[in-house]
Structure formats: structure tokens, C-alpha cells
Amino acid sequence: MVFGFQGARAVCLIFVTLTLGLPCFADLLTGGExxxxxxxxxxxxxxxxxxxxxxxxxxxxGNAFFNxxxxxASSDVNGRDGLGPxxxxxxxxxxxxxxxxxxxxxxxxxxxxxxxxxxIPGTTKHNAPLPHPIYGNQVSVRALPxxxxxxxxxxxxxxxxxFYPDGExxxxxDPHYTLLNWAYGDPHPELLSSPRVASxxxxxxxxxxxxxDDILSRSDPDDQDGDGISGRPNWVWSxxxxxxxxxxxxxxxxxxxxxxxxxxxxxxxxxxxxxxFPLENNTDTQVLSEKFPSGGSPELSDQDMEDVVxxxxxxxxxxxxxxxRTVFKKxxxxxxxxxxxxxxIPVLKTSEDYPVSAxxxxxxxxxxxxxxxxxxEGLADARPDFEASGSEWRTPPLWGIGLFAKVNKHTRLIHxxxxxxxxxxxxxxxGEGEASKRAFMNLSAPERLAIIQFIERL
Amino acid sequence: xxxxxxxxxxxxxxxxxLLRADFEVAPPTPEGQPFSNEVAFExxxxxxxxxxxxxxxxxxxxxxxxxxxxxxxxxxxxxxFEALKDSWIEARKVYGRTEVYRFSDGPIDQMELxxxxxxxxxxxxxxxxxxxxxESGIIQNLKDYPEINSRLLRQLNLVGGExxxxxxxxxxxxxxxxxxxxxxxxxxxxxxxxxxxxxxERRMNYLVAATELLRxxxxxxxxxxxxSNYENATGDFFLKRPTTLIKLVMRGxxxxxxxxxxxxxxxxxxxxxxxxxxxxxxxxxTHLDFVANMEGLEAVLFGxxxxxxxxxxxxxxxxxxIVDADQAAADTVRQKFFLxxxxxxxxxxxxxxxxxxxxxxxxxxxxxxxxxALWSLVYALADAQELLELDVKRG
Numbered sequence: 001m002v003f004g005f006q007g008a009r010a011v012c013l014i015f016v017t018l019t020l021g022l023p024c025f026a027d028l029l030t031g032g033e034x035x036x037x038x039x040x041x042x043x044x045x046x047x048x049x050x051x052x053x054x055x056x057x058x059x060x061x062g063n064a065f066f067n068x069x070x071x072x073a074s075s076d077v078n079g080r081d082g083l084g085p086x087x088x089x090x091x092x093x094x095x096x097x098x099x100x101x102x103x104x105x106x107x108x109x110x111x112x113x114x115x116x117x118x119x120i121p122g123t124t125k126h127n128a129p130l131p132h133p134i135y136g137n138q139v140s141v142r143a144l145p146x147x148x149x150x151x152x153x154x155x156x157x158x159x160x161x162x163f164y165p166d167g168e169x170x171x172x173x174d175p176h177y178t179l180l181n182w183a184y185g186d187p188h189p190e191l192l193s194s195p196r197v198a199s200x201x202x203x204x205x206x207x208x209x210x211x212x213d214d215i216l217s218r219s220d221p222d223d224q225d226g227d228g229i230s231g232r233p234n235w236v237w238s239x240x241x242x243x244x245x246x247x248x249x250x251x252x253x254x255x256x257x258x259x260x261x262x263x264x265x266x267x268x269x270x271x272x273x274x275x276x277f278p279l280e281n282n283t284d285t286q287v288l289s290e291k292f293p294s295g296g297s298p299e300l301s302d303q304d305m306e307d308v309v310x311x312x313x314x315x316x317x318x319x320x321x322x323x324x325r326t327v328f329k330k331x332x333x334x335x336x337x338x339x340x341x342x343x344x345i346p347v348l349k350t351s352e353d354y355p356v357s358a359x360x361x362x363x364x365x366x367x368x369x370x371x372x373x374x375x376x377e378g379l380a381d382a383r384p385d386f387e388a389s390g391s392e393w394r395t396p397p398l399w400g401i402g403l404f405a406k407v408n409k410h411t412r413l414i415h416x417x418x419x420x421x422x423x424x425x426x427x428x429x430x431g432e433g434e435a436s437k438r439a440f441m442n443l444s445a446p447e448r449l450a451i452i453q454f455i456e457r458l
Numbered sequence: 459x460x461x462x463x464x465x466x467x468x469x470x471x472x473x474x475x476l477l478r479a480d481f482e483v484a485p486p487t488p489e490g491q492p493f494s495n496e497v498a499f500e501x502x503x504x505x506x507x508x509x510x511x512x513x514x515x516x517x518x519x520x521x522x523x524x525x526x527x528x529x530x531x532x533x534x535x536x537x538x539f540e541a542l543k544d545s546w547i548e549a550r551k552v553y554g555r556t557e558v559y560r561f562s563d564g565p566i567d568q569m570e571l572x573x574x575x576x577x578x579x580x581x582x583x584x585x586x587x588x589x590x591x592x593e594s595g596i597i598q599n600l601k602d603y604p605e606i607n608s609r610l611l612r613q614l615n616l617v618g619g620e621x622x623x624x625x626x627x628x629x630x631x632x633x634x635x636x637x638x639x640x641x642x643x644x645x646x647x648x649x650x651x652x653x654x655x656x657x658x659e660r661r662m663n664y665l666v667a668a669t670e671l672l673r674x675x676x677x678x679x680x681x682x683x684x685x686s687n688y689e690n691a692t693g694d695f696f697l698k699r700p701t702t703l704i705k706l707v708m709r710g711x712x713x714x715x716x717x718x719x720x721x722x723x724x725x726x727x728x729x730x731x732x733x734x735x736x737x738x739x740x741x742x743x744t745h746l747d748f749v750a751n752m753e754g755l756e757a758v759l760f761g762x763x764x765x766x767x768x769x770x771x772x773x774x775x776x777x778x779x780i781v782d783a784d785q786a787a788a789d790t791v792r793q794k795f796f797l798x799x800x801x802x803x804x805x806x807x808x809x810x811x812x813x814x815x816x817x818x819x820x821x822x823x824x825x826x827x828x829x830x831a832l833w834s835l836v837y838a839l840a841d842a843q844e845l846l847e848l849d850v851k852r853g
Contacts, residue, residue, distance in 0.1 A: 040563075040567060040568070041570055042567075053716070053833070053836060053837060053840060054833075056716060056717065056721065057720070057721050057725050057829075057833070059721075060717055060721035060722050060725070060726065061721065061725060061726050061729060063722070064579075064722060064726040064730075067579070067619075067620045067621060068579070068621065069581040069619060069621035069622070071583075071590070072590060072591075074590065080730065089618075089619065090581075090619060090621075091619050091620070091621060093619055093620040093621075094618055094619035094620075097616075097619070097620065098620070112618045112619070145591075304729075304730075
């Protein structure tokens with residue numbers, strides 16, 4: 001939906017208004033005026049529909065960097081070198097394939113789009129998790145020739161059988177992770193670890209543009225209204241702002257800005273240094289830096305970094321897809337009645353003064369409050385991350401969730417991808433989500449299906 | 459006669475007037491619509507006709523290239539290898555003209571074959587050895603891939619990243635030329651890579667499998683536009699509303715000129731100063747890609763094209779539709795297109811030398827001027843589209 005499609009919205013507006021009435025149509029406009037009408041395999045890859053044409057070249061420049069496979073600095077390829085020495089993947093698009101989301105690896109395979117954060121008990125002076133003295137804050141599963149991957153991960157699933165009150169059965173996969181083959185000495189005895197799937201990257205500008213006050217207005221840390229839902233902000237250190245800020249991005253809302261997130265991923269996941277993180281992601285104990293040439297200092301120029309961030313700010317959200325009006329309405333009604341909307345807030349506004357004007361002042365439907373919630377022991381990773389406890393997770397946005405099957409050819413959900421579909425993801429809810437999950441389970445089978453189908457059309 | 463065949467006959471009967479280049483039947487033009495329905499239908503009909511000629515040309519040139527691959531396999535020597543490379547260049551040129559049909563929700567996109575036919579930029583070490591990594595690639599990985607065949611290559615395409623490309627034009631290009639490490643010319647792979655070098659037999663199998671796969675994918679896309687294939691795209695094509703079709707065609711033209719040519723293939727390469735960002739980087743034929751893309755744009759904009767295999771096609775183009783609404787806007791589009799065509803043609807070959815040239819030098823300026831001219835064309839098209847008032851619903 002790159003060019004000349006600004007008007008698709010208008011056509012749809014007329015069509016849907018005539019046949020269905022306005023309220024339903026608004027539900028489709030997940031990203032307000034930025035919404036893209038596309039449900040193809042490229043649905044996550046379009047610039048904002050209202051992005052002015054003169055800003056398109058920057059978008060595509062960022063896109064190119066996002067897709068580039070980085071190479072070893074000893075190669076004679078210029079401009080895209082500096083990979084590793086330790087790394088998880090070679091490009092952004094490996095994890096965020098077609099700007100979508102990752103999934104856990106099969107069996108013993110080396111993961112793409114999935115990694116393990118690690119730390120040891122305690123915090124840094126900025127209240128961040130304390131990096132492991134040897135292995136840092138994530139396990140690098142790949143390395144350049146001459147170095148060794150830090151460790152290997154093995155995933156085993158226990159099958160958990162369960163029953164709905166109406167007697168229908170279901171199965172969940174309960175994962176167990178083992179880290180083995182540590183290459184640089186034994187890990188710390190109190191190692192903390194947390195597996196994370198790579199999130200989709202569309203619509204991030206819109207989430208970035210929701211005002212801090214708006215997010216904080218929904219926070220209720222001590223549950224003073226007694227609805228069983230807390231909603232806590234995660235206050236995190238922002239390396240780019242050099243101060244503590246409200247966290248918005250990541251599974252535990254542990255990144256405050258898109259620049260923090262992007263710069264951190266470049267160095268942590270690909271081993272590409274940048275002006276925010278000028279040092280490689282290996283520690284002194286691993287004695288690697290001297291052995292391997294650098295791809296420049298830093299390896300990613302500021303201008304390229306800005307373009308990648310601009311790309312992330314301006315990647316559009318695809319519209320919801322209304323196949324069957326009755327089902328959509330019914331599912332939406334249940335979604336409200338069951339209390340899902342207490343955390344998966346349907347409608348937010350972006351602030352008027354966001355620096356990218358196409359993103360500013362939009363009514364969006366991300367289905368998140370961007371706050372932390374206790375999700376119970378079943379999902380807990382027992383690894384605190386700034387102010388997020390071991391059982392707290394940020395409400396993930398639900399927009400575009402039904403298109404992962406098309407774009408990424410899988411439907412794995414939850415922070416580590418253990419849920420194989422929307423239904424299993426609902427059933428994994430515990431803690432503050434327990435009551436809504438129970439209410440879901442008590443519905444009749446067709447009612448449960450309606451709610452699942454509603455979510456899959458977002 | 460079964461019900462199905464009766465339906466097909468009826469369907470063909472009802473659609474066939476729409477599928478000829480000269481339309482006799484068009485619904486009356488709604489009041490206030492800035493362009494007439496007759497012109498719109500003639501333009502869309504001709505667009506479908508041109509698609510068939512452009513894609514069937516591409517199939518035929520690819521078949522010739524495929525024959526060259528068989529010849530080289532049977533009798534590998536310097537001469538058959540050089541002839542093969544020449545025929546890749548010819549086939550590639552003809553393919554480049556079809557790219558104007560991308561980004562339009564047409565068969566090439568809907569069938570999800572573009573990423574198997576033409577994915578790019580490519581990480582060559584995913585396929586075969588490179589200077590930096592002599593052991594790399596599918597070809598040298600006997601352990602994981604004991605047998606190389608088209609099924610395997612299709613499965614491996616784009617696994618683990620968008621640069622991990624195993625199939626299509628650029629994968630084959632890398633097999634034929636190898637890495638381009640020369641300032642003057644293209645990559646210098648030796649034909650003996652396919653006969654006596656380590657893993658030569660696997661490399662030859664790869665070349666054959668990738669070529670056969672490319673041929674079959676192109677046949678599948680071309681078939682969708684076949685004028686005798688009313689169950690497929692040409693029929694489907696006309697199932698959409700005419701205003702939607704016009705917008706999709708415009709999106710295709712603008713995306714190829716702006717997003718693909720100006721942004722991804724020129725600006726990005728100029729910015730990164732990386733030969734890796736050259737489009738056809740192994741064969742040094744990027745300038746030919748540019749020219750072929752412009753020829754495809756010209757065919758759709760002005761409705762005329764001379765197929766390699768066939769006689770001149772003449773009909774209405776997008777330009778004629780815009781003329782019908784606003785002569786001045788059409789003049790601007792025409793002027794911007796020919797300026798862009800001139801600027802693109804002026805880029806000196808090989809393109810990789812323009813990429814690595816010094817900032818502000820003649821070579822980089824040529825590319826920058828082409829980029830600017832292409833974006834001006836995109837802006838002119840966006841203005842013209844607004845004048846067509848395609849989003850206004852009329853009775």
C-alpha cells in the first residue's frame with residue numbers, strides 16, 4: 001500500500017458505512033489515518049498510509065538496513081561489516097522476518113527470532129538487571145569462526161492436558177529450557193534467565209507517540225479500585241536520554257525509546273557497535289575484541305541508525321479484517337464483558353506533538369495499556385527487569401495478530417512462543433488475567449470461538 | 459455438457475468483450491466523473507493484454523536460457539559458459555520489463571512468487587563459497603543437504619533472513635559470475651567451477667535446479683495473464699472495481715519508479731557506498747535492469763510495446779486516461795517520465811563504480827539526478843491520481 005492508496009480508506013469508509021454502520025468501521029482502523037489496507041504476506045512492511053511522499057526515501061533507506069545481512073569485518077565488503085564476534089543473528093529481519101514476529105526453535109536448532117536474556121541477582125546503579133560477569137545480558141548462540149557461541153539451548157515441552165467446564169479438552173505446551181555447552185566457563189550459580197520471542201515491529205511509532213500521562217492515568221499499582229487489575233509502569237534507565245523514563249517497549253516494557261531498543265538490539269543481537277553502545281557485546285573475560293577486527297568505530301553510523309529508527313516509527317499497522325460482521329460484533333462484545341479490555345485497552349490516542357507528524361494526533365486501536373501486570377506463576381520467569389517483577393509482563397498489543405499466520409507462517413504467541421494459537425495464549429493467562437480466563441473457559445464452545453475469531457481479525 | 463462447463467461458457471461469453479483491446483461495451487460514465495468509462499476500460503484491457511506479452515516474452519527468453527544451461531551441462535567449456543552468461547543477460551532484460559506489474563495485487567504478488575523469482579539483496583555466502591568464507595553455502599554443505607534439487611532450493615529460500623536467498627535471477631547470476639571483485643568488469647567465476655573444482659557436480663545441479671525452478675515460476679505467473687485462461691487472473695482482474703484497478707495500476711507504476719528504482723536500488727546503494735547494494739552486482743548489468751524497468755513503465759504509461767516475440771501492441775495507456783481527465787496533468791506526467799528515462803539512461807555502467815565514486819563526483823551526480831527525476835515522476839502521478847477522483851463514489 002505504498003503509493004496512491006491514501007484513498008482506500010475513504011472508499012472503505014463509504015462502503016462499510018453504507019452496509020454496516022460507522023462503529024464497526026472505526027474498529028478496522030487500527031492505526032487511525034496511518035492504517036494500511038493489506039492482508040498479504042507483506043502486510044507489515046508498508047509505510048504509514050498518510051506518510052508524505054518526500055519522506056518515503058528515508059523509510060526505504062531504513063528498510064534496506066533492516067534487511068541487510070551484516071558480514072565479518074575482515075571481509076572486503078564495505079559499509080555492512082562488523083558482525084559479531086558474538087551474535088545471535090546477522091540481520092534485523094532474521095528475527096523480525098517481514099517485520100513480523102519470531103518463534104521458538106524446533107528441538108535443538110539454533111534459534112532465529114528468539115533469545116535468552118540472562119543476569120544474576122542484584123541490579124546495576126541504574127536499577128537494570130545485573131549482567132552475568134562473563135556472559136553479559138543475553139546468550140549469544142552464534143560466533144564468528146575463531147570464537148565459540150556462548151551456549152546452546154535445549155527446549156523440551158511437557159504436554160499439559162486440561163478441560164473446559166463443558167468437558168471439551170485442550171492441551172498446552174509447558175516449556176523447559178536447558179542451557180548447555182557453556183563455552184567460556186561455568187555460568188554463575190544463581191543465573192537468572194528469561195526466553196523472549198522477537199516482537200513484531202510495525203506500529204511502534206504509534207505506541208511511542210501515546211503520551212506518558214495517558215499511560216500513567218491507567219496505572220493502578222496498588223489496585224485501589226479493587227478490580228483485581230494493577231497496571232504498573234516500568235521506570236527504566238534510558239541510555240539515549242540519560243535518565244530514568246517510562247518503559248514502553250519489550251516484553252517487560254524495559255526499553256523507554258525506540259532508539260534505546262534499536263541500538264541495544266544492534267549491539268546485543270548482531271554485534272554491531274553504535275554511538276550509544278560503542279563496545280562489543282562480549283565481556284573482558286571472553287578476550288575476543290583484540291582478536292577480531294572492528295567494522296569501524298562505531299560500526300553503524302548515526303545517520304543509518306536514525307534511518308532505521310525512522311523506519312520503525314513509520315511502519316504502518318494493517319487494518320483489522322471484517323469477514324463476518326456478526327461474529328466480529330459478538331466476539332468484541334465478549335472481549336469487553338470478560339474484562340479483557342481492562343488491560344488490552346482497545347482505543348488510545350497519540351499525542352499531538354510527536355515529532356513525526358503523520359503519527360501525531362491519531363486514534364489507534366492497539367489493544368494494550370503498555371503497563372505491567374502480574375500474569376501468575378505459570379508465565380513467570382523469576383527474573384526482575386527494572387521495576388518489573390519475575391511474574392509481571394507488559395500487555396502486548398493485539399493489532400495484526402491474525403496476520404502472523406500469513407506473514408510469518410506460524411501462530412506462536414506469548415513471550416517465549418509457547419502458545420501455539422490464540423486459544424492457548426488465553427489459557428496461559430494467570431494472575432491478574434485469571435478471572436478473565438476463567439470467564440472465557442465458562443463460555444460455550446461457540447462463544448469461545450467467537451472471541452478467538454474476533455481476536456484473529458484484529 | 460456439465461453445469462460447470464455451461465458456466466464456463468457463459469463466463470467466457472460474458473467476459474470476452476471485456477478482454478479484447480478494443481472495447482465495445484463499457485458502462486455509461488457516471489455524471490461528474492472526470493474521465494470517461496470507455497477510455498478507462500480500453501486502458502485496463504490494454505494493461506492486461508500488455509501483461510500477457512511482457513510475461514510471455516519473459517518465459518520464452520527464460521526457456522532459451524534454460525536450453526543454454528542444458529547445453530553447458532552436456533558440453534561444459536568456455537564457449538558454452540560465455541554464451542550462457544550472455545543469454546542470462548538477455549533473459550534478465552526481458553524480465554525487467556514485467557516488474558511494472560508488481561505492487562499491484564496482481565498474480566506476481568498474489569502467488570507469492572516474486573520472492574522466489576527475484577529476491578534481492580542477496581547474501582551470496584548462503585549459496586556458495588566466497589572469498590571470505592571458502593567453506594560456506596548450500597552447495598558445500600553435504601551434511602545437511604546431501605542432494606540438491608529444486609524442491610530443496612524452494613524450501614531453503616528466505617530461511618533465517620530476507621537476504622538468505624536460494625532461488626531466482628540473482629542466485630543464478632551469482633552461480634554464473636561469482637563475486638564481483640573487479641573494478642572494471644563483472645565477477646570472474648571460471649567455468650571449471652562446474653567441472654573440476656570442489657563440489658562442481660553439486661554446483662552444476664544447483665544451476666540446473668534453480669533455472670528450472672525459475673522457468674516454472676515464470677510460466678505460472680504468465681499463465682495467469684493468458685488471454686485464453688478466463689478462470690484466472692485476467693478474469694479475476696476484471697472482478698475488481700475499475701476505480702480500484704486504476705489505483706492498483708498506479709500503485710505498481712509509482713512503487714517501481716519510487717520505492718524500487720529511486721530508493722532501494724539507487725539511493726540506498728549510493729548512501730551505503732557498498733557494492734553489496736548494487737542490484738545485479740555479480741554480472742555488472744544493473745544499468746540494464748534500470749533501462750528494462752523504464753521500458754516496462756513506458757509500456758503501461760503509454761500503452762504501446764513491441765514484444766520480442768510478436769508484433770507491436772498499440773492501445774491506451776495510463777497517460778491517455780489522465781489526458782481524458784486533465785491535459786495539463788498528463789503533459790506533466792509525460793514530461794517527467796521522459797526526463798527520468800533520459801536521466802536513468804545516462805547513468806554510466808558499471809553501476810558499482812558510481813556507488814563507490816567520491817561524493818559530488820560526476821558519477822554520483824548522475825545517479826542523484828536520476829533519483830530526483832524518478833521521484834518527480836512519482837509526485838506527478840500522485841497529483842494526477844487526485845484529479846481522477848478515484849475515491850469519490852458515483853452511481
